[in-house]
Amino acid sequence: MEHTISGVGVIDKAIGVLAAVEHEPLALTALVERTGFSRATSHRLASALEFHGLLRRDAEGRFTLGTRLVSLGEAAERAWPIAEAAGPALADLRDATGESAQLYVRDGGRRICVASLESPHGLRTIVAAGAVLPLDQGSGGRALTGDVGPDGYVVSVGEREAGVASVSAPIHSGTTVVAAVSVSGPIERLTRDPGPTFGPSVVIAASDIADAAGLKG
Amino acid sequence: MEHTISGVGVIDKAIGVLAAVEHEPLALTALVERTGFSRATSHRLASALEFHGLLRRDAEGRFTLGTRLVSLGEAAERAWPIAEAAGPALADLRDATGESAQLYVRDGGRRICVASLESPHGLRTIVAAGAVLPLDQGSGGRALTGDVGPDGYVVSVGEREAGVASVSAPIHSGTTVVAAVSVSGPIERLTRDPGPTFGPSVVIAASDIADAAGLKG
DNA sequence: ATCGTGTGTTCCACAGTTCAGAACATATGT
DNA sequence: ACATATGTTCTGAACTGTGGAACACACGAT
Structure with a gap:
């Protein structure tokens, strides 16, 4: 039995990470608590999203939504x-x-x-x-x-x-x-x-x- | 040797799909061509992104950026x-x-x-x-x-x-x-x-x- | 109406990736 | 100095994602 809701479990988890930080920046520990993923998984997924610009770190090292989402959001509206x-x-x-x-x-x-x-x-x-x-x-x-x-x-x-x-x-x-x-x-x-x-x-x-x-x- | 650039290959591919449709809506065949992923993979990833609202289908069934990106983009700016x-x-x-x-x-x-x-x-x-x-x-x-x-x-x-x-x-x-x-x-x-x-x-x-x-x- | 081709969708065995506990590194408070 | 908390990396095992094949449907040519 697969544990995915969309057909791709990693995408489910990645969206879970984005949703977790949507309203406020989160340090890694808070991200682990909010998502329920293990520390290593949370860190790995968040780092990968950061790599692609969908997340960034604020001045205190917390994860928050990144600039790539701004441009994708703008493109989404044009579409x-x-x-x-x-x-x-x-x-x-x-x-x-x-x-x-x-x-x-x-x-x-x-x-x-x-x-x-x-x-x-x-x-x-x-x-x-x-x-x-x-x-x-x-x-x-x-x-x-x-x-x-x-x-x-x-x-x-x-x-x-x-x-x-x-x-x-x-x-x-x-x-x-x-x-x-x-x-x-x-x-x-x-x-x-x-x-x-x-x-x-x-x-x-x-x-x-x-x-x-x-x-x- | 892993074939990822960020540490999570599926996230790399998912971002590749979003980038492919950023500038114009793409039918599945065009998405396969633009991303280089197989037909089954392209379909599965695009469907998963659609499930989460990051993609949607336009009136002709083509994949295009979805409304969730608008709200995430807005939240990214507030952050x-x-x-x-x-x-x-x-x-x-x-x-x-x-x-x-x-x-x-x-x-x-x-x-x-x-x-x-x-x-x-x-x-x-x-x-x-x-x-x-x-x-x-x-x-x-x-x-x-x-x-x-x-x-x-x-x-x-x-x-x-x-x-x-x-x-x-x-x-x-x-x-x-x-x-x-x-x-x-x-x-x-x-x-x-x-x-x-x-x-x-x-x-x-x-x-x-x-x-x-x-x-x- | 039939056929060939193109496109979209689903299946499933297995190859390859993700996972997460453990270990390590660093920071912080007492 | 020490204990604890937090962040980062490692790596073998478990599990998921992959993609060729098959199927479903649409469309154009005849």
């Missing part, structure tokens, strides 16, 4: 096909509205910005591709959870960030929400009631993105 | 000790200047924002922690490369982003630049000559951060 497919429609939305436009996908209990175009205005809201945001704040999060008004879009004003308004629409594959497209900007420009002005644009953008990504509606 | 140590000084800088403040470290040929506090102004520049930016654009990048004026700070106006000005100072450990602290905001508020107003503040912040992080000056 969403919907982000690529959304490019033209996102550019149209940004140009038509003059405001920053973003595309979000859901990742467990959070949302990730997988594509982001900034408004040409000197002052604008900026969400970097790769940013991780909550689902329960902001129109993009509520669009992802399906909490959408009868007109097909969601509005938030000063909800996730003071001074910022946003309007979002969900993107469906069949009946499943797979992404959300948003415009956002300063309340001063979008007003406290941005729905009528921007709602139709984000709904159209959502439809265009679904088409471009080949999603069934 | 810089200087980011933690910089918290109070960064807050002081933001409060004293009223502008967004960021801390950058160098990662190869790029810079990573490892801590970020936003201005209370309704309109402000925002750099998400985790954002990856170039070294050759913006005052933060030039501070990291040591390209600093005689007053100890760097200024950029409309260089990395139109409408944005920033001022940065390097943070040294001994004679080595290990980080850079920046303030940034709209040119309209920072003016086209933000150095005299903000330069001394970032230089003080850099010194405070170096002290807080226990760096030798």
Whole structure:
């Protein structure tokens, strides 16, 4: 009987080591305790991950997540096909509205910005591709959870960030929400009631993105 | 003779698979070609990585980097000790200047924002922690490369982003630049000559951060 | 519809790697 | 000086990962 959960026991253990140090750096002894692996095994696996840059040692010699994960994480975000497919429609939305436009996908209990175009205005809201945001704040999060008004879009004003308004629409594959497209900007420009002005644009953008990504509606 | 480079051959191979798909999604056959592993091995390793979320399948069944890497990458960025140590000084800088403040470290040929506090102004520049930016654009990048004026700070106006000005100072450990602290905001508020107003503040912040992080000056 | 080829998936005997207790090295506190 | 804790390395045995083969499925040509 194999003792693996994924089919490759060493990968299971290596991920266990990464997960152990995800929230705080750990000295070897703490790593042994947290993972349940023997001291020699913990040391060998952690050293191998360090060799590849997935772990590093902090100033006190504790193991912590390494810089290679930053670049892999960034590459992972670029690899969403919907982000690529959304490019033209996102550019149209940004140009038509003059405001920053973003595309979000859901990742467990959070949302990730997988594509982001900034408004040409000197002052604008900026969400970097790769940013991780909550689902329960902001129109993009509520669009992802399906909490959408009868007109097909969601509005938030000063909800996730003071001074910022946003309007979002969900993107469906069949009946499943797979992404959300948003415009956002300063309340001063979008007003406290941005729905009528921007709602139709984000709904159209959502439809265009679904088409471009080949999603069934 | 072992055929490993890190001490754990399976980890070497698993990283090889991740590296193979870093830049573009690969079908199994392409993965076999790119890695040189046998078909069965490639499939087994990729499936195990997929199980743990480090890979996923795109709509065409190709292997591509998975969402777990996004969250690990984000956690990796939070794990810089200087980011933690910089918290109070960064807050002081933001409060004293009223502008967004960021801390950058160098990662190869790029810079990573490892801590970020936003201005209370309704309109402000925002750099998400985790954002990856170039070294050759913006005052933060030039501070990291040591390209600093005689007053100890760097200024950029409309260089990395139109409408944005920033001022940065390097943070040294001994004679080595290990980080850079920046303030940034709209040119309209920072003016086209933000150095005299903000330069001394970032230089003080850099010194405070170096002290807080226990760096030798 | 049939056939050949290509691609993805699974099996399983065995070759080779990983494991972990022991030993060693170093650090720390008393 | 000593005891203890922590980090690192060694190495024989046990176990896992390997990869050729087989199978399943998709696709293009005829």
